[in-house]
Amino acid sequence: MAAQNFASVVGQQSVKNLLLGAVQRNHVSHALHFVGPEGSGNLSLALAFAAYLLCNQPGEHDACGSCPSCIKMASLQHPDLHFLFPVVKPDTNKSVEVFMAEWRKMLLTNPLFTYKDWMQVIADENKTGIISVHLAQEIQQKVNMKSFEGGYRIALIWMPETMKPPAANKLLKVIEEPPAKTLFLLVGNSRDTLLPTILSRLQTVKVPPLADNEVETVLRDKMGAAPEKARHIALMSAGNLRDALLHMQEEGGQEDFVALFGDWFRACYKKSDGVNRIALSDRFSDLKREGQKSFLAFSLKMLRQCMLVANGREDLLTVDGNARKLVVNLAKAIPVQAMPQMAKAIDEAIYHIERNAHGKITFVDLSIQIKNLFWNS
Template sequence: MQFSEIIGLDETKQLLLRAVQSNHLAHALLFDGPTGSANLALALALAQYVNCEDKQREDSCGRCASCVKVQKLVHPDLHMVFPVTNQGKGKTSETYLTDWRKFLLSSPYRTLPDWLESVGADNKQGNISAEEARNILQTLSLKAYEGAYKIMLIWLPELMNVTSANALLKVLEEPPAQTLFLLVTNQSDKLLITILSRTQRVAVRAFTDEEVATYLRQHLNLDETTARRMAYLADGNLAEALRLGQLDTSSTPSAGPDQHVWFAEWMRTCYRQDLIALVKQADQFDGFSKEKQKGLLDYSIRLYRDLFLWQQGAAELLRLPDDEMAFVKNFAKILTINHIERIVHDLNEAAYHLERNARAKMIMLDMSLTFSRLIRT
């Protein structure tokens, strides 16, 4: 990955380039950006640049042996750690490297649910285990094989448990010579304060609508109107824009129900107080993968935020397709601010319990019965 392959973000690229060229590169960088941003792409571009054998002023050469190996993700001094599930392959990233390279080479802008789905995680959550942390320490105890830096790239460190995070504190504070940590996060607020204090934050903004539209035209060959429409709906999330663009150009329907279709049916069933249908919907929810369940709850929270904005006269802040906008307008007529506040509180609480492996069917049915009573009062 070269900096030139990343659209926009010139200010962040120049910041990283100057740090390397002036020999002021911190030993641990935290690429902090929202989902669908260029944080992982920038980390990969920096990893290629620091070990490039013929550095250019604005980018790596892309031709030397080091660049070629990094582009294929097979450089012996580039080590990558990412969330995995406790399946038959094992608990560490090393056993998934072949799948990870294939996944990442297809696009550096994909998300955790995409990754877990690609390896068939089913109903399991991804995490970075304590065993993974021990492997990191063992790997970093060895000298760089052929590059100037030994690079440890950790994708989504917020998914480390407390044990594994604490195991890395000492090496993050005093790493071996010529060791570079690149941590890529979407939720820095979930990281331990002790990890944040040992890294230098690189703030990565979301893409602009123009940048997203340009990327879609270049990589999906979308026409100008379609690309701009997808960019507007994605609101800076390139992963979401690519998903929308691929759905638009594909004749094959996506697997599983659309989030909005599922959510709208759930709310209508709650309003009708159809208990039999609510039980069936809870069973359906229970059968989804863990990441899909979390995604549906996140979507529900976002749409209730949009409902609140609509009620408060801030419709210009909403970026919704026609079917979602129509639902917001109609459903907002029967909800009060107190309704929305209570429902969002329960959704956040449900997400908390779901992450801690509470039974999804019980969570969903409890919420459904609560919402059914609340909406009709």
């Protein structure tokens, strides 16, 4: 069984220090919102924090890992840790316990799983999961029960952005005025779709993407990747450890994101290169949905590197080799005032891909926007 502790969480030292400091100062908020992109480890951090709070003999920097509480946490069966997560209709009127075996297995085998991964386990990736009023009421009842072991009661709510307003309103009162020693740990990718009344009662814990060197170290030391391969995959993954591990598992045929990004922006730079832009949209479509998201996230990172060069801070670049050469050259071609708008357009494309927009059409539209920003800025 995997230990649920800070030591097992890759990187994120500043977030760990923030959480440990809150405990040591006795200033733990009753409702925390761990917000981070896919592959950042925000769910693992929330679980490690829960383990630390429930530990019978916590150390200065981590849970002990050996007390009865930590042993129960290792199998995610601590009686004072309650979970709430999205399910699909018609199962939204069932108890969350119906899905608990699959949930624990998913967490223990792949703690970096995404919303789409979870949908594939309980239904299929094209289904839409929600946190229903019934499920919200169930967690409300659980936290109002007496603590089994006399310490904290913790409700971990994964993907709270899938709560519809009736479910959010059902939880609002208990989040606002929780029973004594009750904590809510919300874990998701975005703040945008949560009700303002819920958001106002949460303390946000921002979990950033992992640094390239942190991803590279995992690939090299734990997955056995050669240093050059580990460095290349870490760069392509743009701080998403889940994507990096998936790239490692693929047997050849992985599109070179550096080359694709260079070909794409060169085609957008040439006004009359519409044929090549269409051909590139086919290469983008071949990546499938998760690969499309990964490439767009990588493109966003490369564009931000271009912004550093354009602002005279080449010393802050985190890319090297061919990627660095490409960034330096592109920074000379892209109008500085267009860079933030290009970044916004790519970010919006990621948003649409996540919501099942047609990949090829999205990429063609994005390419037209990038081309226009090259020449109309």
